[in-house]
Structure formats: C-alpha cells, structure tokens
Amino acid sequence: MSDEYVAALVELSPMTAIELGRRSSRPGLDDLSPDGLAERHRLITGTLARLAVVPPSGPDDELAREVITERLTGQAERLASGWAAADLNSISSPVQHVRQTFDLLPTDTEADLAELRDRMAGVPAALDGYARGLAVASAAGRTAAVRQIERCAAQCTAFGAGAGAGAGDGGWFTAFVRGLSTSDTARDPRTDPRTDSGTDAVTRAGLSEVARAADRAYLELAAFLRTELRPAAPSTDPVGADRYRMDQRRFLGTELDLAETYAWGWHEFLTIEAELHRVAGRITGGGSPAAAAAALDADPARSVTGRAAFQDWMTEVSGAVVADLAGTQFDLPESIRALDCRMAPLGSPVGAYYLAPSEDLRRPGSMWFSFPADRQRFPTWRETTVLHHEGVPGHHLQIATALHERDRLNDFRRSLGGTAGHSEGWALYAERLMRELGRLDDDGVLFGLLDSQLFRAARVVVDIGMHLELPIPAEARFATGHRWTPALGLEFLTTRTVSDPALCRDEIDRYLGWPGQAPAYKVGERVWLAGRAAARTRAGGRFDARAFHTAALRLGGMGLDPLARQLARL
Structure with a gap:
C-alpha cells in the first residue's frame, strides 16, 4: 500500500516524479490550483481509509503502516485547514519548488531535452494555478504576512528578470537554456548521443521560447503578489499557538510540550554559548566570540576567493570526508559516495540546502550553497561544519542510505517518509559526531561547529518565542521582560551569535514564514542523542557505534515518535 501510494502520487505530481527520478505520464508540472490540491487530498484520504481497515502481517508491516499513517494524517490536516493553498514563504514553497525542479x-x-521543454512549458500553468489557489485562500482569510509576500515577490523578479539584471537578457530560465547551448560547443559528436540532424536545433529553439514564457510567468506572479495579494495580507507575522502546533506536527511527527521545549532551548543555548566563549578566548588570547570571528575571517589561510574556487573547495573537502569515513565509521556503498557540490542561483535565500539522489541513485545527491550576489570571499572555517551537515555524515549519508535499501524498505519509507525532525536532527547530530570522532582538532573549525550548534539552539527559542509571543526570561541576559518580536529576534541573532548578518536577516524571514520548522534541528538531535545513549546503556561495553548508526539509518524516513520507539529497540 505504501508503494501504491507513491506510484499514484508520482502520476499525480510530475514534480515528485522528477524529485524521485521517475517518469510521470502527466505533462508539464504539478496542478497547484485548488482543483489540484483537492485531487491530492482525495488520494491521501483514500489511502488513509484503506490503511485503517487492512490488518498488518507482522512488526515490519505495523511499522510501515505507522509511518505512512502519521505522515499522511498531517498532510490531510493541513489540506483540510486551507493553509496548504496559502503556502507562500521565502524558503520552501511553490515559488522555490517550481524553479528548483529544473x-x-x-x-x-535529445529525449532529456524534449522532456525539459515539456516540463518548462508547464511553468506558466503551474504558477497560474498557484496564484488562483493563493487568491482563494486569501478570500477565506488565509494569507501569508506582508513580509513573506515581499520576499517572494523579490525572488520571483530575480527568477524572471535575472538577479541584478537590467540589460534585458532574460531571467533564470533563459540563462539556463543559454547555458545548455554554450556547453554544446565542447560536445564530441563521436560520443555525445545528441545528433546534428536538425532535431537539436529545433529542440533548442523550442526551449528558448518556453524559457522566455517561464521567465514571464515568474514576473507575472511577482506582479500578482505585489498588487493583488499584498493588500489583503496581515502586517503581523506570528501565527499563534493553534497553527503553530499544526505546522510543528508536520515538521516533527510528534507533539511538543512547547513550554518545556522553550525552556530546554534556552538551557542548550546558554550551555553552548559558554563553550563558544571559551574557544574564542583560546583563539584571541581572551577576546570575545565576535573578535574570534573577525580574526578567523581575516586569516587568508581560512578563506577562498571567488565562487568557482569555493565550489572547488567544497568538492575537495567533501570528497576527503567520504574517503575518510567510508568503511571505517559508516557503511557507504560505492553507489552512494558521489555527491555534487554546487553554487545556488543568485537571488536564492542565503544558506545551504541538499537535494536527494534519484531513487535509482543514478542522479547523485547534491548540496547547494547560496550567498549574497556581491560575495566573493568565503571563509572556510564557517562552512566546514555545513559540509558535514549537508553531505557526509549528514543529509547525504542518511538519505542516500535509505534510498539504497530497496530490498528492505517500501518506497514511502525510502523516499517520502522523512520529516525535518528526522533529517535535520540527524544532520545536527552528525556535526557533533565529527567532533566526537576527533575530526575537529583545529580551534577555528571547532569555533565554526559551536557557532552552528549555537545558531540551531537560538532557532528553538526565537521560533517558538516569536510565533507564540513569549516573554524573554531573565537568564537570557537579553531584553529581559520583553516579549519576542521580529526586531528582537534579528537583534538576538546578530548580537548573540557570530553568524553572517545576511544569513541572520534571511533566517528571521524563514522562521516567520515556515513556523515550526526551525526547532526541528535541535529537537530531532535530542531524539537521536537519547536513542544512542539508551542503546549504549543497554549494550554496555559491547556497544558498537558503527552498527548502531547503520541500523538506525536503514530504518528510512519517519516522524520523531516512531523514530524514538525504533531507536529504543536497537
């Protein structure tokens, strides 16, 4: 039944098919209109009804039902609430997903180019349906806040006109197609399967036309957001407890005690901050974390210049980590060792993200770094831990391992069952693990790890605090007695962490538009650490970390509640 659901979803959603590396017979892209969302809702509720009446055949089958039921129940709740149609935020919504599909x-x-042309030709219809859904949701009183609309409109303009454009050369899609033509100049006709029969020229002419239409569609969406959606949008950002709990369940697969989690987040933040100060003192001879960050940034040996040089650095360091850990600390089959390192298109939100391999592992996983358009110097001490998080032993190891388990896992658990708590929690755990394995003996790189961990603890208190408008406790030594606001959130990140100010600004917009997701890192890590501690206690001196990690990763994706129960059995 899990496999059947994935197969049905692939037919319904070409974008899901592309993500998984499968074929969908439906042309173009997803139907993002109200009718398309209703069709997806029917698939989900029909699957849930079948799951409820079919008895499991054993423990593995029971787990399979638990995982897919928990995930689909949350999706059905969000679709029924009407907020799925209102999905608009600066980091992960159809605005970004449509472009990232390409x-x-x-x-x-030639067959690839023909499919590319077909899918790209679907961009205008997909964005038009999306806009109609946003309008229907807005009429029902469900509209993203002004902040998200303005950020997304700017992104649409960047995708449609080109980041920093103005010369009339077209947007991202036109540049993408132009890049395909440029790369053809080095093509060897003896080995390249594309022909010179004239089909290639026709295909490219068609691609140029649909690329221009896709660029225009993003510009039209930007205009819709600014002129039609923005006037109806609330100016306040917090979503309140009820919607926050719904979104938090979607990202975590568990129900949090928000008061306890908020207090725990402060304890984690202050504990990590204290160690950050100690390491900063060692780097600077008693100076502050800000002074340590400035000293590290100024060290020529700890940075690279130019986007191409940074991409080369990513590739080199990531490959060295894979070679170091494969077969010693983790089981990494040869088929999952490849990992592409890329720079994200200009105009994307600042930060890094990972895209999974295809189900058959023929398309490798990829990690993408996004920086401000004017950035040319890249401090590597800040990004080494990010490589561990996005690549190995983080997201890539976890997600590619599950995909590799074709003989053991159903398609849902391999590809679609994961949650932010499960994946981001593991990736944060992986950052810490690199230190435990002795791979962070340099104080500069250790400082980068602690900054990353501090930032993720800050996410817990800032995200929950802003959306629930909670008071800031006295032990925070920051704005004591005040309740959280976006302005205080930004001030807190820029004064109490040493993260890039551009990233901090994007982060506040991210939290406010994606409620409940940001705490997933630390909350998920908490579950992974508790599971390992319990396994170590049960095994005593026989505990084998490599065996524990292998068994845990082979479980596949799931919410935190089933994950905790499964880790308790390892």
Missing part, C-alpha cells in the same frame, strides 16, 4: 532534470540526450 536543477534535477537531466539534459544529456
């Missing part, structure tokens, strides 16, 4: 499509053969 990062995953192959372009090697």
Whole structure:
C-alpha cells in the first residue's frame, strides 16, 4: 500500500516524479490550483481509509503502516485547514519548488531535452494555478504576512528578470537554456548521443521560447503578489499557538510540550554559548566570540576567493570526508559516495540546502550553497561544519542510505517518509559526531561547529518565542521582560551569535514564514542523542557505534515518535 501510494502520487505530481527520478505520464508540472490540491487530498484520504481497515502481517508491516499513517494524517490536516493553498514563504514553497525542479532534470540526450521543454512549458500553468489557489485562500482569510509576500515577490523578479539584471537578457530560465547551448560547443559528436540532424536545433529553439514564457510567468506572479495579494495580507507575522502546533506536527511527527521545549532551548543555548566563549578566548588570547570571528575571517589561510574556487573547495573537502569515513565509521556503498557540490542561483535565500539522489541513485545527491550576489570571499572555517551537515555524515549519508535499501524498505519509507525532525536532527547530530570522532582538532573549525550548534539552539527559542509571543526570561541576559518580536529576534541573532548578518536577516524571514520548522534541528538531535545513549546503556561495553548508526539509518524516513520507539529497540 505504501508503494501504491507513491506510484499514484508520482502520476499525480510530475514534480515528485522528477524529485524521485521517475517518469510521470502527466505533462508539464504539478496542478497547484485548488482543483489540484483537492485531487491530492482525495488520494491521501483514500489511502488513509484503506490503511485503517487492512490488518498488518507482522512488526515490519505495523511499522510501515505507522509511518505512512502519521505522515499522511498531517498532510490531510493541513489540506483540510486551507493553509496548504496559502503556502507562500521565502524558503520552501511553490515559488522555490517550481524553479528548483529544473536543477534535477537531466539534459544529456535529445529525449532529456524534449522532456525539459515539456516540463518548462508547464511553468506558466503551474504558477497560474498557484496564484488562483493563493487568491482563494486569501478570500477565506488565509494569507501569508506582508513580509513573506515581499520576499517572494523579490525572488520571483530575480527568477524572471535575472538577479541584478537590467540589460534585458532574460531571467533564470533563459540563462539556463543559454547555458545548455554554450556547453554544446565542447560536445564530441563521436560520443555525445545528441545528433546534428536538425532535431537539436529545433529542440533548442523550442526551449528558448518556453524559457522566455517561464521567465514571464515568474514576473507575472511577482506582479500578482505585489498588487493583488499584498493588500489583503496581515502586517503581523506570528501565527499563534493553534497553527503553530499544526505546522510543528508536520515538521516533527510528534507533539511538543512547547513550554518545556522553550525552556530546554534556552538551557542548550546558554550551555553552548559558554563553550563558544571559551574557544574564542583560546583563539584571541581572551577576546570575545565576535573578535574570534573577525580574526578567523581575516586569516587568508581560512578563506577562498571567488565562487568557482569555493565550489572547488567544497568538492575537495567533501570528497576527503567520504574517503575518510567510508568503511571505517559508516557503511557507504560505492553507489552512494558521489555527491555534487554546487553554487545556488543568485537571488536564492542565503544558506545551504541538499537535494536527494534519484531513487535509482543514478542522479547523485547534491548540496547547494547560496550567498549574497556581491560575495566573493568565503571563509572556510564557517562552512566546514555545513559540509558535514549537508553531505557526509549528514543529509547525504542518511538519505542516500535509505534510498539504497530497496530490498528492505517500501518506497514511502525510502523516499517520502522523512520529516525535518528526522533529517535535520540527524544532520545536527552528525556535526557533533565529527567532533566526537576527533575530526575537529583545529580551534577555528571547532569555533565554526559551536557557532552552528549555537545558531540551531537560538532557532528553538526565537521560533517558538516569536510565533507564540513569549516573554524573554531573565537568564537570557537579553531584553529581559520583553516579549519576542521580529526586531528582537534579528537583534538576538546578530548580537548573540557570530553568524553572517545576511544569513541572520534571511533566517528571521524563514522562521516567520515556515513556523515550526526551525526547532526541528535541535529537537530531532535530542531524539537521536537519547536513542544512542539508551542503546549504549543497554549494550554496555559491547556497544558498537558503527552498527548502531547503520541500523538506525536503514530504518528510512519517519516522524520523531516512531523514530524514538525504533531507536529504543536497537
């Protein structure tokens, strides 16, 4: 039944098919209109009804039902609430998903180019349906806040006109197609499967036309957001406890005690901050974390210049980590060792993200770094831990391992069952693990790890605090007695962490538009650490960390409640 659901979803959603590396017979892209969302809702509720009446055949089957039921129940709740139609935020909504789909499509053969043209031709219809859904949701009183609309409108303009454009050369889609043509100049006709029969020229002419239409569609969406949606949007950002709990369940697969989690987040933040100060003192001879960050940033040996040089650095360091850990600390089959390191398109939110391999592992996983358009110098001490988080032993190891388990896991658990708590929690755990394995003996790189961990603890208190408008406790030594606001959230991140100010600004917008997701890192790590501690206690001196990690990763994706129960059995 899990496999059947994935197969049905692939037919319904070409974008899901592309993500998984499968074929969908439906042309174009997803139907993001109210009718398309209703069709998806029917698939989910029909599957849940079947799952409820079919008895499991054993423990593995019971787990399979638990995982898919928990995930689909949360999706059905969100679709029924009407907030799925209102999905608009600066980090992960259809605004970004439609464009990112084209990062995953192959372009090697004429058949690939023909499919690319078909999918790109679907961009205007997908964005038009999306806009109609936003309008229907807005009429029902469900509209993203002004902040998200303005950020997304700016992103749409960047995708449609080109980041920093003005010369009339077209947007991202036109540049993408132009890049395909440029890369053809080095093509060897003896080995390249594309022909010179004239089909290639026709295909490219068609691609140029649909690329221009896709660029225009993003500009039209930007205009819709600014002129039609923004006037109806609330100016306040917090979503309140009820919606926050719904979104938090979607990202975590568990129900949090928000008061306890908020207090625990402060304890974690202050504990990590104290160690950050100690390491900063060692780097600077008694100076502050800000002074340590400035000293590290100024060290030529700890940075690279130029986007191409940074991409080369990513590739080199990531490959060295894979070679170091494979077969010693983790089981990494040869088929999952490849990892592409790329720079995200200009105009994307500042930060890093990971895109999974195809189900058959023929398309490798990829991690993408996004920086401000004017950034040319890249401090590597800040980014080494990010490589561990996005690559190995973080997201890539976890997600590719599950995909590799074709003979043991159903398709849902391999590809679609994961939650932010499960994946981001593991990736944060992986950052810490690199230190435990002795791979962070340099104080500069250790300082980068602690900054990353501090930032994720700050996410817990800032995200929960802003959306629930909670008071700031006295032990915070910051704005004591005040309740959280976006302005205080930004001040807190820029004064109490040493993260890039551009990242901090994007982070506040992210939290406010994606409620409940930001705490997933630390909350998920908490579950992974508790599971390992319990396994170590049960095994005593026989505890084998490599065996524990292998068994845990082979479980596949799931919410935190089933994950905690499964880790308790390892």
